[in-house]
Amino acid sequence: MSFLLSRLRRTALAALAATLLAAPAPALAETSGDTLVVATMWEALPLSMKPRRSRFFNESEILDTLVKLDFEMNLIPGLATSWERPQPNTWRFALREGVTFHDGSPFDADAAKFSLERVIALLPYAADLLNITEIRAVSPQVLEIETSEPFAALPNQLTDAITGIYGKASFDAAGEFVSPVGTGPWKFADYRKQDRTIVERFDDYWGKAPSLKTIEYRYIPDHNARALALETGEVDFVVHLLPSDVARLSRDEAFKVHAEESAGVYYGAFNAGEKSVLSDARIRRAVNLLVDREIVVKGALDGIGNPAWTFFPAAFPWTNEDVTPHKVDPEAAAGLLRDAGYEKADGKWMKDGAPLTLRLLSYSSRAEMATITEALAILLQQQGIATEIQMFTWEGMLDLVKKGEYDVSVVFWTPEMTGHPDLHLKSQFHSRAGLNHQFWVNEEFDALVDKGRTLDPGPEALATYVRAQQILQEDAPIIPLVHKVYVAASRAGVEGFRVHPSGFFYNFKAVSKK
Structure with a gap:
């Protein structure tokens, strides 16, 4: 433990000491x-819609969304004051009256229709997020959205930053984005x-x-x-x-330090494809059993975070005690590795004369990624699994991940962002999802998340998503590591x-x- 803590803190402490000595x-x-x-x-990059899916426009509140989330992650009115689903595939939104864009033009159903259609046209990610086939301005204050299937998650998805409402003045005559004009x-x-x-x-x-x-x-x-x-x-x-x-x-x-649990999980995405030894689910499960998340939080983040034994944190509305959390169990892990053909020799897991070695990739734009990745590597090494760490830019890491040239990519994701599991489970782990760079396929999981997005909140929907989460635990295409604690400081x-x-x-x- 002391070796791990000293090694992880060395860089941060050196930088801190240099700063304090150089500039009191x-x-x-x-x-x-x-x-x-x-x-x-x-x-911020306010002259482009694409970086970080234009989240700055929502963070800064230049743009409003039709629906918002309160501080308990409940849906509340935004530019829409109420919503209902009169037909399985149809949502109807009553829009707020007396709202104007920053250029003085009025906000109404035509403006909302224009904005959402522009977003879908310019940002392909939005198409699967919203599942929309048609948008209709029924009257100046009523907007109807037709989906390709019954889609209970739509109001939650409309809280996502990507769905912020842009005024027409945000775009030029050719329909290309110029600058954000919102409400x-x-x-x-x-x-x-x-x-x-x-x-x-x-x-x-x-x-x-x-x-x-x-x-x-x-x-x-x-x-x-x-x-x-x-x-x-x-x-x-x-x-x-x-x-x-x-x-x-x-x-x-x-100064004041503001620290609260918030959206975000640091996790290792496993390459379940043919180029990695992690195509074997037994090895994926063994890795989950060998890593003590308490040590990761303490050693890599000085305790600022919560150990992640499941993908969703306990406070997430769709989490349930029936989802079995991971645990540390070296003996069970050893049994799985032996079943997969490995034997431990001189403290190392070996097969056919070669050590079990995992290539760990991550990116350096977040300072904590390096220490979390190193903590994971050290804990695996202590358990006899060799590791190789490589740090890249986000784009550089993603290029290798898409090619399957990795074993584990240590990443950050925000699973509470819309308060509904559809955004996260389907977009990340469905076998046909654009963000599933893990080459993981589980037909039962696919069927569950396809079904879940059609169900209204209630016992059936909860049971569907609980089972999907349980498969995520059992088949283990990822290793959840840390649930984020959001920290800011002010005067x-x-x-x-x-x-x-x-x-x-x-x-x-x-x-x-x-």
């Missing part, structure tokens, strides 16, 4: 009282490449107007520099903090911020500064 923090400078300056790890409390004002994105208060917002006038999103990709910017007064609010920074800022009364004078469990909604309209 002066007294806090002042930023404008009606402007909130936010340091982010990702560049939200903030309107896009300025973008300076590799520097900052600025949004301003929209005074004609349909809801309660924000108290702040401006939000400025500063792009600071370096993790240590981002925390230092808060300590020196350059910014008011910071997201994506290193565990060492969280501990230090928590001890300083000049002490920033008030009203609350972590949203979706992880993709700042709600700065409720924030003020002393």
Whole structure:
């Protein structure tokens, strides 16, 4: 244990020490009282719909969605005030009256129809998410959506950032995206490449107007520099903090640390295809039995996270105690490995004279990915499974994954984002899903998630998804590792911020500064 902890913390502690020695923090400078300056790890890129599926437009609330999620992940009205399903394949939405876009044009059913059709045309991912065959503007305040099959999950899917409602002025004459024009409390004002994105208060917002006038999103990709910017007064609010920074800022009364369970699971996706030894489910199950997630959380994240023994966390609405969690059981793992033809010699699992070796891939844009991947590797090595780690950009890792040139890819996913399991189970693990780069096929699982999306919430739907989750545990195409705890920090004078469990909604309209 001590070896693991010291090895994982070495890089973070060295960087922290260098920062503190080189630049002791002066007294806090002042930023404008009606402007909130936010340091982010990702560049907002407000002139494109495609990066990160345009989540910034939802995070910043430039755009509204028809349906929203409250802080308990319940569906609540957005631009739609109510919804019903008069026919199995038809949803009808009553739209909010008196809403205008940032350019002054009215929001109505025609505008909603135009936006959703543009999104589906420009972002292919949206087609499977929404399952739409036709959109009809029945009247100025009534929108009907026809789906290809009974689709109970549609209102939940309409909370996803990809479904934000764009005004027609967001697009040029050829229908290509230009810049975001929405109905939200903030309107896009300025973008300076590799520097900052600025949004301003929209005074004609349909809801309660924000108290702040401006939000400025500063792009600071370096993790240590981002925390230092808060300590020196350059910014008011910071997201994506290193565990060492969280501990230090928590001890300083000049700052507030905001930490809550939220959407997100770090997990290892197994290559179940023919190019990997993990095509054998016995080895996949054995790996799950050998990794102590408690150690991963403590060693890789200094305790900022929760051990993930299932894909969904316990608080997720569709989780059930009938889903059997993984556990640490080296003896059971050894039995599975022997059944798969391996024998342990000199502390290593061997077959035909070759050691069992797993190639672990991950990406470096999230600082925690390296330490989580290393923790997984060390724990497997301690149990006699050799590992090879390679870190890439996200795109570089994905290129290899799509080719099947890996054994485990350590990734991050946000499974609570819409409050419904369809988005996650079908888009990630269905054999025909575009995101299933694991080459995993389970016909029973496919049939269950295909059925689940047609069922209204109730006992049958719950039983269907519980069985699908159980198959995910038993056939083990993944190893869940850590459920995310969302952490941000602000100056002490920033008030009203609350972590949203979706992880993709700042709600700065409720924030003020002393």
